[in-house]
Amino acid sequence: MERTLVLIKPDGLQRGLVGEIVGRFERKGLKLIGLRMLDVSRALAERHYQVHAGKHFYPGLVDFITAGPVAAVALEGPDAIATVRRMVGSTMPNEAEPGTIRGDLGISGLRNLIHASDAVETAASELAMWFEAEDLVDYGRAIDSWIVAEEPARS
Ligand SMILES: Nc1ncnc2c1ncn2[C@@H]1O[C@H](COP(=O)(O)OP(=O)(O)OP(=O)(O)O)[C@@H](O)[C@H]1O
Ligand SMILES: [Mg+2]
Incomplete structure (x- = not known):
């Protein structure tokens, strides 16, 4: 089981897309284990x-993510890091595939709505950056046996 961090960036929050985006992850079967809304310090x-x-777009990126409140979301599930990245696009x-969050809801450059951790190490460090350990909630879901199955054995 993996854990990953999603940020709904200021454009997503201002556009009222927090529910739509979190809903996609919930419907996929990922488990919400942390939710937080905050103004991001520089x-x-x-x-x-x-x-x-040091990259040319870095100052604009920092300006953008601090331009308004963001929603931080911690998710858990099998292969959650890669699964969420695929759903993000x-x-x-403008290059993201239809069916992905950016492909369906975004249209331009920096206004790409969402951040998602890209590897096991970055997921761990980003979760620790955005959440206190006690704010990640460990709980079971009765429906999990209908969602999370063992991989079928290969013959
Ligand atoms: N060439 C670029 N020109 C302008 N902005 C860029 C460029 N590359 C990346 N960015 C911006 O920097 C952010 C971080 O870039 P990164 O390469 O980590 O993309 P990502 O992993 O898809 O996005 P994020 O880290 O926000 O989830 C992007 O979301 C985008 O807003
Ligand atoms: Mg990235």
Whole structure:
């Protein structure tokens, strides 16, 4: 089971798309384990996008993610990191496939609505950046046996 971080960026929140986006993950079968809404400090934005520091789009990226409140969402599920990235789609909404969040709901460059962790290490460090450990809720779902199955054995 994996855990991953999603941020609904200021454009998604301003457009009233938090429910639509979180709903897609819920319907997929991913389990919500953390929800938080906040105004992002410059320090947190810079830490979150540290990997892009020095790139030409970095200042605009930090300005954008601090321009209004964001919703932080922690999700859990089998192969959750790659599954969520596939549901999010390519970075640029004009290139993202229909059926993905960016492909269906976005149209232009930086206005790509959502961030999702891209690997096991970044998911762990980003979850720790955006959530206190005690704010990630560990609970069972009665319906899980209908959603989460073991991989079929290969012969
Ligand atoms: N070439 C670029 N020009 C302008 N903005 C860019 C470019 N590449 C990335 N960005 C912006 O920086 C963000 C982080 O880039 P990254 O390569 O990590 O894409 P991503 O993983 O799809 O998006 P995110 O990290 O926000 O989930 C992107 O969401 C996008 O807004
Ligand atoms: Mg990224």
